[in-house]
Amino acid sequence: MSRADRTRRRGRQAVNASAPGEAQRPDPTLLGTQGEERLDLSVQERKYVRARSWALLKDLARPVKWKLILTALLVVISNAARASFPLIIAWGIDWGLPQVVSTLEAGGSAAPVVAAVGGTYVGAALTAGLLLGTYTWMTARLSQAMLLDLRVWVFRHTQRLSLEFHEKYTSGRVISRQTSDLDSLRELLDQGVSSLVSGLMFMLFTGISIVLLDWRSALILLVAFIPVSIAVRWYQVRSEAVYRESRVSSARMIVNFVETMTGIRAVQAFRKERANDRTYETLAGKYRDDMLKSLNLFGILQPTLVITGNLTVVAMLLFGGFRVLDGTLAVGVLVALLLAGKRVFQPMEQVAMFYSSFQSATAALEKVSGLLEEAPTVREAEQPVSLPEADGRIEFTDAEFGYGDGQVILPRFDLTIPAGQTVAVVGQTGAGKSTLVKLIARFYDLSSGSLTLDGVSLDQLSASDLRRNVVMVTQEAFLFSGSVAENIALGRPDASDAEIQTAAQAVGAHEFILSLPEGYETDVTKRGGRLSAGQRQLVSFARAFLADPAVLILDEATSSLDLPSERLVQQGLTRLLGDRTALIIAHRLSTVEIADRVLVVHDGRVVEDGSPAELIEAGGRFAELHAAWKDSLVG
Ligand SMILES: Nc1ncnc2c1ncn2[C@@H]1O[C@H](COP(=O)(O)OP(=O)(O)OP(=O)(O)O)[C@@H](O)[C@H]1O
Numbered sequence: 001m002s003r004a005d006r007t008r009r010r011g012r013q014a015v016n017a018s019a020p021g022e023a024q025r026p027d028p029t030l031l032g033t034q035g036e037e038r039l040d041l042s043v044q045e046r047k048y049v050r051a052r053s054w055a056l057l058k059d060l061a062r063p064v065k066w067k068l069i070l071t072a073l074l075v076v077i078s079n080a081a082r083a084s085f086p087l088i089i090a091w092g093i094d095w096g097l098p099q100v101v102s103t104l105e106a107g108g109s110a111a112p113v114v115a116a117v118g119g120t121y122v123g124a125a126l127t128a129g130l131l132l133g134t135y136t137w138m139t140a141r142l143s144q145a146m147l148l149d150l151r152v153w154v155f156r157h158t159q160r161l162s163l164e165f166h167e168k169y170t171s172g173r174v175i176s177r178q179t180s181d182l183d184s185l186r187e188l189l190d191q192g193v194s195s196l197v198s199g200l201m202f203m204l205f206t207g208i209s210i211v212l213l214d215w216r217s218a219l220i221l222l223v224a225f226i227p228v229s230i231a232v233r234w235y236q237v238r239s240e241a242v243y244r245e246s247r248v249s250s251a252r253m254i255v256n257f258v259e260t261m262t263g264i265r266a267v268q269a270f271r272k273e274r275a276n277d278r279t280y281e282t283l284a285g286k287y288r289d290d291m292l293k294s295l296n297l298f299g300i301l302q303p304t305l306v307i308t309g310n311l312t313v314v315a316m317l318l319f320g321g322f323r324v325l326d327g328t329l330a331v332g333v334l335v336a337l338l339l340a341g342k343r344v345f346q347p348m349e350q351v352a353m354f355y356s357s358f359q360s361a362t363a364a365l366e367k368v369s370g371l372l373e374e375a376p377t378v379r380e381a382e383q384p385v386s387l388p389e390a391d392g393r394i395e396f397t398d399a400e401f402g403y404g405d406g407q408v409i410l411p412r413f414d415l416t417i418p419a420g421q422t423v424a425v426v427g428q429t430g431a432g433k434s435t436l437v438k439l440i441a442r443f444y445d446l447s448s449g450s451l452t453l454d455g456v457s458l459d460q461l462s463a464s465d466l467r468r469n470v471v472m473v474t475q476e477a478f479l480f481s482g483s484v485a486e487n488i489a490l491g492r493p494d495a496s497d498a499e500i501q502t503a504a505q506a507v508g509a510h511e512f513i514l515s516l517p518e519g520y521e522t523d524v525t526k527r528g529g530r531l532s533a534g535q536r537q538l539v540s541f542a543r544a545f546l547a548d549p550a551v552l553i554l555d556e557a558t559s560s561l562d563l564p565s566e567r568l569v570q571q572g573l574t575r576l577l578g579d580r581t582a583l584i585i586a587h588r589l590s591t592v593e594i595a596d597r598v599l600v601v602h603d604g605r606v607v608e609d610g611s612p613a614e615l616i617e618a619g620g621r622f623a624e625l626h627a628a629w630k631d632s633l634v635g
Pocket of ligand 1: 167403406409427428429430431432433434435436
């Protein structure tokens with residue numbers, strides 16, 4: 001079972017366990033990333049999301065469970081030691097001092113008493129300090145280990161999600177999951193949890209020590225707790241609302257940034273820079289305002305806590321002072337009470353401050369666990385049929401397709417493409433050409449009917465067999481950072497230099513690659529390594545040639561190349577096709593002319609099917625298109 005499955009199952013189990021008999025399944029619109037933007041969750045839904053987040057945290061914590069327990073133990077001991085200082089001081093004053101005085105009067109040595117009190121104090125201080133250092137160090141290591149795990153997990157998972165998911169969930173959102181969300185988790189795990197736990201522990205132990213010292217003074221503390229709790233509660237509620245706003249504004253800012261940078265060509269082509277500057281400034285300004293609001297809230301909370309703390313000490317001093325004068329309270333106890341009273345509220349600030357980092361991390365966890373709950377819609381068969389070397393015969397039977405639950409794009413159809421045939425797919429924009437060929441690359445699964453390669457249904461093939469047999473070359477001819485050779489070897493990283501060069505030679509890319517500053521080793525992201533559109537296409541042809549699939553799918557670039565480049569690309573294409581089965585979304589006359597067969601797609605249906613000559617003869621849509629192409633060449 002995958003981690004995503006585990007996370008999903010746990011979320012459901014928790015919901016089921018907590019509310020037997022009720023509507024137990026969450027609304028399907030909440031599963032995965034779907035409910036991500038919703039703020040109006042019902043109690044039941046909130047439970048589901050929380051359980052899912054917990055499950056994720058537990059999954060992350062499992063490999064480091066014992067180290068976590070050990071760290072928690074160190075936190076407890078260290079804080080107990082810290083909280084014991086006032087007790088030791090009281091003991092020193094009320095027991096140690098009289099002992100020293102009486103021993104000295106009797107002519108004895110005060111050293112044993114001083115050593116006992118001083119030693120205990122130094123022991124407690126060393127224990128507290130050393131353990132603090134150790135647990136801080138351990139927390140940092142643990143949090144980094146958990147984050148590394150999560151980072152890699154999110155990357156692996158997102159990369160494997162089907163295209164359908166990526167088309168809906170923009171790259172801006174994926175980036176904000178991987179950056180700002182993981183960052184808020186880092187903040188919480190790095191310092192938040194340990195500060196929070198240690199703050200609470202310290203308050204607890206100091207509170208206990210006050211009760212042990214003098215229960216009457218503990219009552220004063222209890223009274224002081226009322227305004228403190230009100231202030232902290234007020235801060236929680238207000239900061240939650242402010243925080244929610246800042247989350248929305250930060251997400252908007254990131255999405256805007258990513259969109260602008262990914263669309264930088266359009267931005268510059270249409271001179272949108274100034275307008276974009278203003279939009280971004282507004283969004284960033286809103287984010288700053290939200291952050292300021294939350295800081296202002298803290299600015300109110302902090303003085304409230306300081307004032308209450310000081311007033312508590314004054315009250316304890318007055319109440320205790322009179323009793324010391326009466327002789328009903330020991331001086332040492334009073335000193336210890338004052339020390340403890342002063343320190344007891346100090347961690348409250350930390351607790352309140354980390355409440356907001358806790359909130360931000362909770363929201364992040366909810367989103368990340370939602371992303372991890374997404375499952376690929378195109379799933380690999382559990383027991384795939386082996387097909388190492390396909391011939392390349394493709395057959396659609398009773399096939400029908402629509403994206404997701406949307407409208408039908410390709411109504412019911414049958415289509416057979418014999419092995420080795422070169423098929424040009426033509427038609428108007430939006431006709432369904434890309435959709436048809438993407439089905440063969442299994443970027444999507446049919447809504448109904450079957451699609452087979454050499455008689456084996458595509459969904460029965462293992463991912464590796466499918467990728468070996470079917471390769472799609474997209475219009476964009478995307479190059480990854482690295483050398484030209486590495487880019488050619490994308491589908492076969494183990495290919496030798498000789499094989500890479502043979503592939504480049506086969507498609508006619510060898511010459512231009514040799515003319516690059518460092519030949520095959522030229523970095524495509526560096527100056528001088530920047531390739532032209534035609535050159536990029538040749539590299540992607542070489543890539544496909546090296547992968548040597550039985551079925552090649554090619555979305556021909558629409559951008560017009562100059563004539564020599566077009567000729568070069570055309571020659572490369574002809575060599576690439578060889579005797580494989582090929583489907584080409586054709587935008588050029590020259591490509592259509594080398595095809596054995598042309599499919600004309602219109603409104604999701606194949607309306608003409610035949611050899612180029614037959615279709616021209618028949619005088620339909622293709623004949624018109626062909627004539628228009630011919631005219632454009634003449635013109
Ligand atoms: N990911 C998607 N989700 C939903 N609908 C889609 C998606 N991709 C394409 N469509 C719709 O499917 C129909 C066919 O699109 P398709 O991209 O297959 O057309 P095409 O013939 O390849 O067009 P073009 O030549 O412009 O690339 C269009 O109506 C389009 O809006």
